[in-house]
Amino acid sequence: MKHEGxxxxxxxxxxxxxxxQSLVGAVRQAMDYPQVNRVYGAIRGVAGIVNEEFLDLTQESPSNLEKVADMPAAALSSTRDKPDEKYCREIFDVLKAYNVRSFFYIGGNDSSDALHIIKNFALQENYDFRAVHIPKTIDNDLVKNDHTPGYGSAAKFVAQAFMGANLDNRSLPGVYIGVVMGRHAGFLTAASSAGRQYPDDGPHLIYLPERVFDTDSYLEDVKRVYEKFGRCVIAVSEGIQDSAGNPMITQLQDKVETDAHGNVQLSGTGALGDLLAQVVKDNLKIKRVRSDTFGYLQRSFWGCVSDVDREEAREVGEKAVQFALGNDEDGSVTINRTGEYSVDYGYATLEEIAGKTKYMPDEFINQEGNDVTPAFREYVTPLLGSEWLRTHRLKAPHVKK
Amino acid sequence: MKHEGxxxxxxxxxxxxxxxQSLVGAVRQAMDYPQVNRVYGAIRGVAGIVNEEFLDLTQESPSNLEKVADMPAAALSSTRDKPDEKYCREIFDVLKAYNVRSFFYIGGNDSSDALHIIKNFALQENYDFRAVHIPKTIDNDLVKNDHTPGYGSAAKFVAQAFMGANLDNRSLPGVYIGVVMGRHAGFLTAASSAGRQYPDDGPHLIYLPERVFDTDSYLEDVKRVYEKFGRCVIAVSEGIQDSAGNPMITQLQDKVETDAHGNVQLSGTGALGDLLAQVVKDNLKIKRVRSDTFGYLQRSFWGCVSDVDREEAREVGEKAVQFALGNDEDGSVTINRTGEYSVDYGYATLEEIAGKTKYMPDEFINQEGNDVTPAFREYVTPLLGSEWLRTHRLKAPHVKK
Structure with a gap:
């Protein structure tokens, strides 16, 4: 039988x-294919392959698999390793030694690059082998995809965070800055807009890596909003850059009175938010200025899941196995939007995905570059899932003095 | 009729x-008392009283009140004003002018102080008047209460954040520091422990304001955990202090190689987390060290609510009205734990509550001062509500190399 092993x-x-969900979707789907003898889970991504560290997932109980499917973070553990040619050779040699006939890698666009190299070794040696990429990234920056598994839930977290932060800021007015993950693509930061409802709801300003960040314009924007509403809620991507393409975290340090230093490490530090707050304090003389950096909670917070995202992540794992073992194809599963709202799953070649980044299209960003458009709202809303994200206010009349 | 007005x-x-929930509980309960003519909501706390800014909540629809009850942040808006004697006199004069016969203030221990002063003006003038404090604080630091409304939900947020952060850290090992709100009392930071389940689950270290923070011990603790598990998750209260009672944020700056400066502003800045991470990087030469400061999300995140907390917050508002209007008493509603788990509501005098802070009792903190005890776990678990906070792992056997 083809691919038997x-x-x-x-x-x-x-x-x-x-x-x-993608992991469990693929594992359980694979059990339906008689050519699959054993399903091995590599511990710590490709590092686990070269170190020959595998779990025999064929011996995992279905009910425990279902429980694990609902957990945040990589159940098999992950890696930041980006394999070069030599590393890929080592991977391939181990896979061959274990009679592995299909390799599924759940990851961002780097992983499809590695898969592509590994597949070429198989072709050169005429080794019967399928290499399949299963997409995931909260950054939503994979080409050939309407969106990526993981984005919807992270977007829901960011939307809920700003819904609460906006109400909190309305309770105790001031300037509030929330720093959101996203080094190159602004999709996650843009999701901060999803819970806006009333005309004065924040975030009032949204700064994305797709547009040049200019400190003077920022200060003018904040001043204008603060004068209008007596408060200002701001969503900022950690990846905002100046006109020369330098991360703002390095540029802002010259603009504030403190002499803080820091590495240009974007996540896992509150430095950018603190600097953006300090600029407002120093220049606009607004007293109550606060910043939060949402950090790892955006991708790991237990229990904040979009049901649409969850279901799609599951299907993407299942589809990957069907494409590879049922249709005998290599490649990367893609999500295509159809209707309002439904999706179809397709397949792209590994070359089409590898190493490329998708950015926010122009029609999702307003003219001034400080907010999103209604088109983005239409795009993101179904991805947040079926839970209706709404806020409510008192509507009672004022008492005459 | 007594208190008519x-x-x-x-x-x-x-x-x-x-x-x-407390607001709506009190407002709807008040509708049952015929002596109450109008229910006014002061906008921005006591500031709204002196400025005569009131909403006529008698004209609010019950169904909208119920929707507002479920929203985070103060629907009437809040204030940081802490009224002195003169300010309290102004409040009292406005209340009298509006024929107000009962005043309910939902707040922390400062608010009961103001209520106490206002009540004394009423007594001096023989003005028929009830002053009632309705407790709330995520810090859980009110005396005479087993716990306070708001704490359970914030604790649930912190627990869920650390459950996810722990799994994320297990996926991509390193040192992770989560900075939690709490200037003087460590209850909220301690809640980081609530989701621990497996022997190697983090947070592995918990630092509270109730114990002196010593940088050398901290480094030894981190080194020990990191050597044991290859990773380390740490929960730190923003209020940790050195042996002289100075906030660590000022002390740590001398210990790190960067020359960062910052105001001693604990919330709304990532500085403490960044400094604690830098100390580890500099001294232990661990490469992947990340810090998150949970910030305002802890008290405002939309949708993360403990049902037990929600129900109690509601009842506390209802009880306040019953005590004041039904039983003709001033004071502060208290929550007393009975059984495992149930609560009774009691009543304390305003003097008993005002200006006092409850700290974590010694039996909740371990000998080394770097973790909580099982007694704390028993204390906090029912407050998180009926949603079972659990994580699951793969249990499949390793494949022989």
């Missing part, structure tokens, strides 16, 4: 809250 | 995600 699955890069 | 309700201090 074992299968390996691994998880790479930054985890999401639904990455285990 | 109007009623005022207001919200003060930092909001919570269930503070509007």
């Amino acid at each position: 074992n299968m390996v699955i691994a998880q790479g890069g930054g985890p999401t809250v639904v990455i285990n | 109007n009623m005022v309700i207001a919200q003060g201090g930092g909001p919570t995600v269930v503070i509007n």
